[in-house]
Every structure is written in structure tokens, then in C-alpha cells.
Amino acid sequence: MALHHKATVMEEKSMKQALRRIAHEVIEHNKGVENIVLIGIHTRGVPLAKRMQEYLKEIEGIEISLGILDITLYRDDLIERHDQPVVHTTEVPFDLSGKHVIVIDDVLFTGRTIRSAMDALIDLGRPASIQLAVLIDRGHRELPIRADYVGKNVPSSRSELVEVKLKEIDQEDRVDILERKDD
């Protein structure tokens, strides 16, 4: 079984446009940025959250607090997995109580990561609301979870893989769909 490139669904320019649009939507939805904090989910949610922080600063002139969330300890598949995920550090050096928390991740798929993230956030305080922003929504939810802000909806089959690459980690900005095929 090998992975074959099927399609490119986002490149540098379209990624930037999508993230900027989300920044505007966040401002509109929350009527400003006063009570907002950003939380990036480890690993690729973190650089996305940093970019969002920059865009919001460009538009509104305010630097919004940004935290990093590692959801490993909240996963629901720790017993089933053979390889144990590495625990990274959660860094949320501010109080979440009463804040509108914008959670940012790269791909929304089954919804299980977001379920874990909500549990983790609620252990850190009592936010006024939790909103979800994702770069790609590829469908196939296993839980009643939806995104508030979506960069792009990408219909995919379960056997396909959505691969997000970000400059900060992978030296380029692009999103590809990969297909599993027998050689």
C-alpha cells in the first residue's frame, strides 16, 4: 500500500486568504476582539493560531493572548493505541474564565480531538464560549461537533489522507489529498 497524490486543495496564497477571512469572521461574530483568546492545538494548530493572532493584530491593532493545548492526556484511545503518543506541554498562561476561546486546529475529521480539547479547556477554567476554527473540514464526524469557522470544506473519502503542510514546520504552505493505492 502506497500513498499517491490525488489533488492539491490549498496553496500559500489561498491559505492566507482563508485565514484572513476567518480572522474577519471571528471579529464580526464576537463584535470585536476584547474578550477573545486563541488556543492552538498541538502540533499544527499552533502556527495557525500564531498567524491568526497576527492577522487580528493587523486588523484591530490589539495583540490577543495565545495558548498552546496538548490533548494527549485527554485522548479516548490511549488503551487501544500500540504506540503511545508523546506528551507535550500545555501552555496557557492566562485565565480562561469568562473569555471567548477560539480553538484552532488544522483538520477537523472525526471530532475526537476537539472533544478532548474541550475537556482539557474546561479543566483550565470556565470560558464564556468555546468556538472552533479549522483550516480544513474533511467530514466523517463521529461525534456531534461542528466548526464555527472553516478555511475550506474538502469532501474526502475515509481511506484518503489530508496532509497539511505549514511553513513553520514543513517549510511550505500547502494542503494535499493523498490516496491509498495498491502498487
Place this chain on the structure above:
Amino acid sequence: MQTLRRKDMLGLEEVSAEEINLILETSRSMREIMQRKIKKVPTLRGRSVLNLFYEPSTRTKASFELAQKYMSSDSVSVAGSSSSLVKGETLKDTVRNVEIMGIECVIMRHPVSGSSHYLARNVEASVINAGDGMHEHPTQGLLDMFTIWEKKGRLEELKVAIVGDIRHSRVARSNLWGLQKMGAEVVVSGPPTLMPPDLDAFGVKYYHDLEEAVENADVVMALRLQKERQESGLFPSMREYAELYGVTPKKIARAKEEPLIMHPGPMNRGIEISSELADGPQSVVLEQAASGVAVRMALLYLLLGGTKEQ
């Protein structure tokens, strides 16, 4: 390395530097949880742990129990004096009986060296050695290394002087193995009668003179004088011991500037360590206790978190 490929944590002698690194990195993440208002993660929900203490313990037992609570596992604690050990049941029978009730991890402190290895061979549950006789106390060694690592940012090329009763100290043995694996230089000092006969096997340098031993040391670790393990005649008197090997500001004047002062506790103040140092700004004695919980959380996660099959 991502996973500890072992069932048990019995001693640092058999653990690799890579594994120690993974435990220290994971402990750092656990430390963050301890600083939250709600100190609890659901990671080990539904997993059961037995704390079996055949010797008295305050901080190690409290530390393990807190680590289990913070990780949401269910625990049972049994003290040796109240258990069926006094009724003559063997260790193996005791644990097999509890294992069948669903225990997946056993934390054990026992007065006999090698007892945790024996137990680990005979049960399916993971075994964590919380001190076996004069052999090892690996979680103490790990928490000492974690404390130094957090304070100094590294372990490589640090000089650590361990002072006191090395012979009866499982804490010293675990630290000797662990610290050297991580690239630290370790020297020991204390009365020659309190040095283990196999000191050469550890490859550390022994100094009769404490002041010479701590020359340029980054860390000075005083060990508890274990009155309960002393056969008569190993050293003349408490007062003479304190005079020669008590860690005081004067005795460690030749160490590096601002060395870390450590002690595994409980301290005999005025004997192996002066109150001035124990309560001074360089002392990390209380940090050691806090590190203990983080390190034990990390170990529980790494030993219990994933499946070990294949």
C-alpha cells in the same frame, strides 16, 4: 524515543539514557498539570494501582498516591503492618490475589533487596520499585535528576558530590547509575566504613575528605544517616560524623558558586546537613518533593498508557 518498551521500573541500572530522557521530558509536561487550579487529567481513568508499602514512608507514599489521583487512576494502599504479610502469606500470593481483582500496576517498597525484581517476574502487572532494601529507589533517582535538570538546564558535564552513607543508601545507588548515564560526573564522600564494598563497579571517585570532594561541584547531595540500618561500630559517634561529614557552608566553600543543595529527606538537621543550608536559597529540598509527583505521574503514564503487546 516515544515509548518505554518495558513492563516495570525496577532500577536505573537497567534503564538507558534515552529512556531517562523520555521520562524527564514527560515529567516536565506533568509539572504543568500540578500548577493548574484543577489538578486532574482523565488519562488513567479506569486503571487500578496498588500501593504496597512494607516499610514506613511519608513522602514517597504521599507522592505516589497524589500522582495516581492527578492521573485519575483508582488506587488501593496497603501498609505492611496491616496486611496479611503478618499472617504469614508470601509476597507472591498477596499480589496474585490482588492482581486477580484487576490491579494493573503495583508500587512496592520492601526491606529486602531484589524483592521488586522477584515480584515483577511473577505477576503480569507493571511493578514500580519504591525502594527495595539497600538496592535501588529509581523514582527518587529520577526526581533528583529532574530537579537538577530543571534548575541547571542539563545534566551533562555537571559535577555532583554525594555525601554520607552510600553503603546503606538505595537513593545513592539509583543516583549513581542514573546521573552517570546522563553524562554527569559523580563523586562520593563519607566515612570509609559507610562505602559499599562494590564501589569500584560504579566507576565513581571516592574522597575521604569532604572539602576535597566538593571542589568545583555544581550539586551537593547530602544523604540521610540511616540510624535504623547501622550495625554498631561503623562510625564512632553522631557528633564525630557531623563534625567530619555534615554538609555546612564552611565545608562546601570550595564548590562552584551557588551550588544546588539536595537531600532526599527526611533530614537529620545538624547531623548530615546544617539548617542554614537546608533552608537557604540554594536548597532545592522542597522542589525535590514537588518533582517527585511529576516524575511519578510520567512513569504511570509511560508504563500504563499504551498497550505493551507485539
